[in-house]
Amino acid sequence: METFQALLTQKLAEALTAADLPQAGAVTPATDARFGDYQTNAALVLAKQLGQDPRALAQKIVDHLAVSEWCDPPTIAGAGFINLTLRTATIAAQTAGLLRDEGLGVEKAATPKRIVIDFGSPNVAKPMHVGHIRSTVLGDALARIASFLGHDVIRDNHIGDWGTQFGMVIYGWKNLLDRAALERDPIAELVRIYKGANDRATADSAVREACREELVKLQAGDAENFAIWTECVALSLREFEVAYKILDIHYDIQRGESFYNDRLAGVVERLLKSGLAEISEGAVCVFFRDIPELADKPCIIRKSDGGYNYATTDIATVDYRINDLKADTVWIVTGAPQQLHFRQIFEIAWREGYRADFRHITHGSILGDDRKLMKTRSGENVALRDVLEEAIGRARKIVDEKNPDLPEAERQAVAKIIGIGAVKYADLSQYRMTDYIFSWDRMLSFQGNTAPYLQNAYVRIRSIFRKAGEEFVPAKELVLVAPEERNLATRLCQFGEIVPTVLNDFRPNVLANYLFELANSFHAFYEACPVLKSTEPARSSRLALCELTARILHRGLDLLGIAVPEKM
RNA sequence: GCGCCCGUAGCUCAGCCGGAUAGAGCAACGGAUUUCUAAUCCGUCGGUCGGGUGUUCGAGUCACCCCGGGCGCGCCA
DSSP states (O other): OOOOOHHHHHOOOOOOHHHOOOOOOOOESSGGGOOOEEEOOOHHHHHHTOOOHHHHHHHHHHOOOOOOOTTTTOOEEEEEEEOOBBHHHHHHHHHHHHHHHHTTTTOOOSSSOEEEEOOOOBBTSSBBBBBHHHHHHHHHHHHHHHHHHEEEEEEEEEEEEETTTTHHHHHHHHOOOOOHHHHHHHHHHHHHHHHHHHHHHHHHHHHHHHHHHHHHHHHHOOOOHHHHHHHHHHHHHHHHHHHHHHHOOOOOOOOGGGGGOOOOOHHHHHHHHHHHHEEEETTEEEOOTTSGGGGTEEEEETTSSOOOOOOHHHHHHIIIIISSOOOOOOEEEGGGGGHHHHHHHHHHHTTTTTOSSSEEEEEEOEETTSSSSSSSSSSSSBBHHHHHHHHHHOOOOOHHHTTSSOOHHHHHHHHHHHHHHHHHHHHTTTOOTTOOOHHHHHHHHSSSSSSHHHHHHHHHHHHHHHHHHHHHOOOSSSSOOHHHHHHHHHHTHHHHHHEEEEETTTTTTHHHHHHHHHHHHHHHHHHHHOTTSSSHHEEEEHHHHHHHHHHHHHHHHHHHOOOOSSSS
């Protein structure tokens, strides 16, 4: 169904045409309730373009603006804004329509795309840590939103399963491995042998050489080393799955770096042949001499020792995603430090003739109280496992305290929903580029822009329906009398306007912010308007508002990868 | 040296293509509750948007220059 914004934008376009004016400006939600529900700055934009008086232009537009079916007469205010106030009956009718719309007002994308989303990408033989939260949670949310909008999404986990660290790991496996420890906690043991090998290599050049030889053997396809590598990968994948299950993350494919091994030689050959790459100081490089900021930053695609690096792999990955997966668009979600690298990769792809839409979606870091990268007291990365466990543990304590009547089994399930939701929401509710300070107290607070606050709004609604003890029958018509009712209904109608905008600049925080405001409007409504005790037709109407709020909170949080409990 | 990101209230953060008197939350203070989950709501206090110059009817937003913080820059990924 069409949103108010889309409708009014259309009407504005028609008015401009009728007034013999060029298309300009936009219809946006009003910045202040005093200005009605929507506003347009079209007259201001045109005034600049045409060098005419803005208020006169606004009047000219208003004269042709045929919105009387939905709005009160438009008003001109300030420098030349046109303010539009929806009639309450219009909002009521639109809201009633939402009840019958599975998409809750969100239109499918006009031109669905096949989108490969590369996110998460942990490294094998290392534990996942807090740093993985952002890419994983952000990529997952974008994937969910893109799917909901009707795109064909392929979620790809580009696992770091091939690198020079395997020389150390294999050396350690052969010389330092404790099988029992490996059984108990595979990743911890892999880390231990890696560190052990690294320490020895630092102290002893013979060990360093031995590690290097193990790597060369692996790369040459040595059976024993390959088997060790295979096992390491399998152990790591199992570990990742544990985290993904808790986080409710799912991938369609997991093409690790090793998947591209047998394509790397071809990539280098092709780039040399086409002249895009050249040999410099023994290495094969791509130069960008015509791009000033990249002129002194070549991209090495084959080292002077003949080895390939991650640039080579990423070029092969581009090939695969475009040629094999038939992607229209590729989104790569990683931390900001990799910007230069992907700038180069995309530039090479462009020069090779690829015309897909490549997006590097970067994000900031998670900081500790000291405003530095979040670490443990001993300076280690904070294990993701520990973070998730603590989130659930802390949520459990709060549930125990606030709702001791809840049965034991339910309490643990609720604690997981709240704890994991809090961690995800803390991340997604902020602009992705901002570094944020990790704080349990803030994310688990029931006040303010947090997951528990939103979940609580949902729970309160469910509580109403449990108490009502009747099946929900959507009201045919809504009556919006109290300002809190009108305000809530208006917000409900905006869900369809907000969701698509998230993908404009990959900002799930826009959706989070909307949901927070929705919950806020609901709570205000809840305080002011009794539901079950009210008489008809208000009762049915209010139940409908409750139901819709619940549906949108549920769906909106789901788009962020966050679940809702029925009780908490 | 070159490049990227960030700097908004005491704290944590919003503010997409430049648009009306810069917004939330937390903290502080003052109210509302024998409740449909007060796990909430309402109000008050709080800002030279790091600094400067420029572009224009209009700049937190755009351009340039500084300051401060983070990160990246040929053979790690």
